[in-house]
Amino acid sequence: MNPARMELRHLRYFLAVAEEMNFGRAAERLGIAQPGLSQQVKALEEIIGTALLDRTRRSVRLTLAGELLARDARDILARSEAALLSASKAGRGEVGRLAIGYVASAAYTGLLTSILGSFRHTCPEVDLAITEMPMQQQLEAIAADRLDICFIRPPVSLPMGITSFAVLQEPVALALPASHPMAQRDVVPLDTLSAETFITPHHAPNVSFHHHTIIACRAAGFSPRLGPQGRDFMTIASMAAVGLGVALVPQSVACIQLPGVAYRPLAGTGITAELAIAHRRNEVLAAARRFIRHARGFRLR
Template sequence: MELRHLRAFLAVSETLHFARAAEALGISPPSLTEQVQELERQLGARLFLRSKRSVALSDAGKLFLEELRPAMERLEGALQTARLAGRGERGIIEIGFAASAAFAGLLTQTISAWRRAHPEVELNLHEMESAPQIEALDDRRLDIAFIRMPVSLPPGIVTARLHREPLLIALPTTHPLAAGESVAAADLAEEAFIIPDQAGGTSFHQLTRAVAERGGFAPRLAHRGRDLIAVTALVALGMGVAVVPESLRGTVTLPGVAYRPLRGAPILAELAVAWRRNEGAPATRALIRQIREAAAE
């Protein structure tokens, strides 16, 4: 029994006219008659009562139609879902993001544009540090990751740069260095640095070391906050200073915190998108393509 047999039966049952049903299906009346007869042979029951003047459903046909119609509706729905998924218009995408991606506005722009264009694709968002995002990508718990570079990449994970921005130094407003318009890296040698938690090997740990390297000293990592907002709150409390991305200045304004640029050539923080090189899901591939095209504009 094939799907064409069932569709032939439904077409005749709706029109009760073989010629009109054949026209609706785009096949010849003899071909339609053959398909209905084959279905009847397979079922071992007559589905239609035919005469030269009329066609009517038999009792078996009425019962078959009652069961078949909702089943075919579900089947047609499943087929349409598969077609949409194959074109990247349906599906589920698991997205990880570093909080600082939201500060830079990239996440909001990307997700908003995608939802407008693909309302049938479900997006699940997970706020995570960059290194755990890469691990989740590698074991397929995530499909796309918005990360802060640098971060180590296993084989099969690729990235594309989305945004670069200068690093700033977050200082307590009472700190003497806050009185200047900029801060020399060497002037931070005696300071206690506050970094996001889980900092070992992560991007802000390395960016803090880059600032210290310019100043010719090893940074003293005194405190950790859960994220950049917590780090900034600790700065406001006078617990130390912090290396932060420029976008934080426009999104996190706390009493007691001053943001100052580094003197000299800027040290840049990089936001990137990461995904699996062999990604096969059409919806995920389409979103990656949109993200990269938007970043290139």
């Protein structure tokens, strides 16, 4: 016997004959000529070194060797097809694991759950490990290959090899104490707040809402007096509620209904808050590439 000469097609042809018990029907099922099928089965018998079919009767019957091979052939072919399917799914990014980080405010927009939920529906065999963490920690983690995808709030300096694209632009709003006189206004002009203390996130001046606060106030004709900083917008809203200052926040943060805080639109700032997805520029993980393509379908909706 020389197993190296045997191919899966030999097993497939032989199994068709074993199941049909007729060369003509088996050939028709396989879409090949009957003489060719007979030759392939004969070649398999020569490879194995024993008869698989009893051809001495009018009807085709399996020998004991043929019965044993037919049983094993079904399993071999099923496993080979499963292996090919798994490899194909992996190549299309339909299986695997993705580590995804997000800033807390991404959840307030509804877009995070929309993207993740629809991707989960499309690729249910991709395991999603989702973790809320500060933006800078996300970027450090993706640079160290501990994360594959990051939901962030630009502007921010990205590590080498990391790029990003926007998935949402939303208006910037004002969070202020509910007792503040401006909380009674439908729309608040930013230049009326020049004497206020502004609460910002724990970021450098050129990053995210620290940057937005400085730029918006300067455009309104004053430099903001910067006060306490908060880890996230929940903390910032709480600080505003207790009277520590006012804050510029994404409009979606208004879903945080805390006692003592009010949210109001700003008049004419023209500044929008961006939610973006950061990923490796030359991504090799098929599941991550699949997620990136999927997320781009939600871009700027």
